[in-house]
Amino acid sequence: FIRSYGTHIIVGLSVGGQDLICVRQSPSSPIPPSELKTHLENLGDFYFSDGRNLSPLHHKTRESTHK
Numbered sequence: 001f002i003r004s005y006g007t008h009i010i011v012g013l014s015v016g017g018q019d020l021i022c023v024r025q026s027p028s029s030p031i032p033p034s035e036l037k038t039h040l041e042n043l044g045d046f047y048f049s050d051g052r053n054l055s056p057l058h059h060k061t062r063e064s065t066h067k
Contacts, residue, residue, distance in 0.1 A: 019044070 021044075025036060 019048075 021040070023036075023040065025031070025033060029036075
C-alpha cells in the first residue's frame, strides 16, 4: 500500500466554484423583480446547502404565489 500510494492519506476534500444563471423576466409578470431575485438567491442557497437554513416561507411553489 505505501509503495503504491505513499504515506499521505486524504481525509477531506473541498470543491469550490460558482454557478451563474441568467434569468429574463417577462414584462407582464406580476412579481416585482426584487422579490424574484431574492427568491432565486434563497432557492440557490437551499439547493447548495443542507436545506435546513430556510424557513417554510421560502418553500412556496409558483402556483401558490398567484392569487
